[in-house]
Amino acid sequence: MKKLVDAIRNLVVGLFTTGKHLGRHAVTLQYPTQKWEMPERSRGIVVLLSDKESGELNCTVCMLCMRACPTGAITIEFEKDEKGKRILKDFIVDNGICCFCGLCEEACNFAAIKMAGKYEFSTEDRETLIWHQDRLQEIGRGVPYEKPVRKKPAAKPAAEPPNAGDGPAAAESAQPEVTAVANPPGDAVITKPGQPAESRPAPEPPARPDENPIEGDDGKSAEDQK
Amino acid sequence: MSEAQGLHTKEFTLNVGPHHPSTHGVCRFVLQMEGEVITSVTPVIGYLHRALEKICENRTYEQIIPITDRFEYCTAMSCNMGFSLATEKLAGLEVPERAEYLRVIMLELNRIASHLIWFGTTSLDLGAITPFLYGFREREDILDMFEMTCGQRLTFNYIRPGGVSKDIPKAFIPVCKKFLDAFSAKVDDYERVLTENPIFIARNKDVGILKPETAIAYSVSGPSLRASGVKYDLRRDDPYSIYDRFDFEIPTRENGDCYDRYIVRIREMRESAKIVRQAIEQIPEGPIRSKVKMNFKPPAGEVYCRVENSRGEMGFYIQSVGEKMPLRVKMRGGSYNQLQVMPVLCVGHKIADLVAIMASMDIIMPDVDR
Numbered sequence A: 001m002k003k004l005v006d007a008i009r010n011l012v013v014g015l016f017t018t019g020k021h022l023g024r025h026a027v028t029l030q031y032p033t034q035k036w037e038m039p040e041r042s043r044g045i046v047v048l049l050s051d052k053e054s055g056e057l058n059c060t061v062c063m064l065c066m067r068a069c070p071t072g073a074i075t076i077e078f079e080k081d082e083k084g085k086r087i088l089k090d091f092i093v094d095n096g097i098c099c100f101c102g103l104c105e106e107a108c109n110f111a112a113i114k115m116a117g118k119y120e121f122s123t124e125d126r127e128t129l130i131w132h133q134d135r136l137q138e139i140g141r142g143v144p145y146e147k148p149v150r151k152k153p154a155a156k157p158a159a160e161p162p163n164a165g166d167g168p169a170a171a172e173s174a175q176p177e178v179t180a181v182a183n184p185p186g187d188a189v190i191t192k193p194g195q196p197a198e199s200r201p202a203p204e205p206p207a208r209p210d211e212n213p214i215e216g217d218d219g220k221s222a223e224d225q226k
Numbered sequence B: 001m002s003e004a005q006g007l008h009t010k011e012f013t014l015n016v017g018p019h020h021p022s023t024h025g026v027c028r029f030v031l032q033m034e035g036e037v038i039t040s041v042t043p044v045i046g047y048l049h050r051a052l053e054k055i056c057e058n059r060t061y062e063q064i065i066p067i068t069d070r071f072e073y074c075t076a077m078s079c080n081m082g083f084s085l086a087t088e089k090l091a092g093l094e095v096p097e098r099a100e101y102l103r104v105i106m107l108e109l110n111r112i113a114s115h116l117i118w119f120g121t122t123s124l125d126l127g128a129i130t131p132f133l134y135g136f137r138e139r140e141d142i143l144d145m146f147e148m149t150c151g152q153r154l155t156f157n158y159i160r161p162g163g164v165s166k167d168i169p170k171a172f173i174p175v176c177k178k179f180l181d182a183f184s185a186k187v188d189d190y191e192r193v194l195t196e197n198p199i200f201i202a203r204n205k206d207v208g209i210l211k212p213e214t215a216i217a218y219s220v221s222g223p224s225l226r227a228s229g230v231k232y233d234l235r236r237d238d239p240y241s242i243y244d245r246f247d248f249e250i251p252t253r254e255n256g257d258c259y260d261r262y263i264v265r266i267r268e269m270r271e272s273a274k275i276v277r278q279a280i281e282q283i284p285e286g287p288i289r290s291k292v293k294m295n296f297k298p299p300a301g302e303v304y305c306r307v308e309n310s311r312g313e314m315g316f317y318i319q320s321v322g323e324k325m326p327l328r329v330k331m332r333g334g335s336y337n338q339l340q341v342m343p344v345l346c347v348g349h350k351i352a353d354l355v356a357i358m359a360s361m362d363i364i365m366p367d368v369d370r
């Protein structure tokens, strides 16, 4: 009998606890009409930032973001002008394989790429998740950002002599047009044999996203990196 | 009994899962049933295998951190932490003081968040819906704090080799204090709804008793082990980071049944809140990350580092050959051993108890399969 009374009492205590919520207002947001305010650091989709005055992209084609990306979501296509300066042809982000880690934003020294607090990019087709430069730039307009204060003014990429790099970079600058395409790191599985430690060969440069052929060119920006 | 009435029962095979509402993740059980009583359990795993350890072999150490987020997404901070600790040990990196405190704050908040998921899903598995909503309500506050700090709610990529990725924003400490102040009363609420609830007790008491010897033999760790009376917590027994500076208790219980596992986890949430409060009070100013080169190359060697996460010991083994990518990464999660011990716990119980036992062990499948 006492057990029964106890049981009922405990059930009532539980019921009372839930009952406290009866008079509360609902906190539900009616999504498409009402929207949650995203925090400032929120990591949504990758956008490209433009200069506030000129409207030009901040990107200097240093390729650091492409190398930092763990999934190979970023592809940068560029060509070189006669001075050897790289000119951006297309900046492609595959939102379908981006894992929203934010490493590209951290790698960039020029405030050119950012993860904006935007999240509405669902489509019906996987192909349309691949965004090109114009779209990335468009969605990036109006995204607030701070231009980093640079110790050395941005003379670096422009002042590069045509054949500064040696090795693969020099070989490439001889060609009129260079297109660098990021291999998704997954491909590298094949190039890396599971050999014992001593006999393991050095990694093959072209297959790695962070060791793309133009390494010699921007050793400097790699040092800028924190 | 049935034969006395002229009826014959035959053992039969019952498949539970792989997509079943009460299996946490994509787990499948093949049960041998004698009527309603389980005579053997065979867990079938592998449905969530994503080859993450293999993927790690083709990434630099920095790039692996976002991948560790996917190992065990309920407590991704501890995965970040385990891998960072191992990398730091391998590469000899220093961690600034402030970063250590930030790590502890995040790890413990994440432990609370994970226990809240467990609290919600356990009660849901047993048929109670209200606690689920309560648990996820408070978890939401914690996730908001994470999002405010690192920008994501589940896949943080926050704790890095050599420190943490970002300092906490100014608003963090007031928000966190407010949360902690309210949290104790919230846990009281949870307890009022479940702890003394006669239905909950009937479903959990003396169900799935895990004996300490069995637990140790199966390498069960974490709250499930402590509920069996073994006081073993890596935060105290093998202190990493700065856990030796905080004053907290390690809750244990003796019976090792589902109810005890429940009590231990509830009390752990309170202890974690205590640690966060201490850390917030002591946190010094200073840098949050030591200088780490991009694509750093740790010297050749191997290392194993472990942290205590909400499901037990989470260990990372890294083998390096002095390149910027590890040769091998192996991760040990608590859930695997807890799943292994399920057959021992379930035999002789009714099929409905399988759900209760699974829920109380707090198994999540991505931690088992990787």
Ligand code: SF4
Residues within 6 Å of the ligand: A058, A059, A060, A061, A062, A063, A064, A065, A066, A076, A107, A108, A109, A110, A111, A112, A113
């Ligand atoms: S790191 Fe920045 S500047 Fe360099 S290529 Fe990427 S977006 Fe452009």
Ligand code: SF4
Residues within 6 Å of the ligand: A046, A065, A068, A069, A070, A071, A072, A073, A074, A093, A097, A098, A099, A100, A101, A102, A103, A104, A105
């Ligand atoms: S967020 Fe991460 S995965 Fe996505 S593009 Fe940037 S680096 Fe690559």
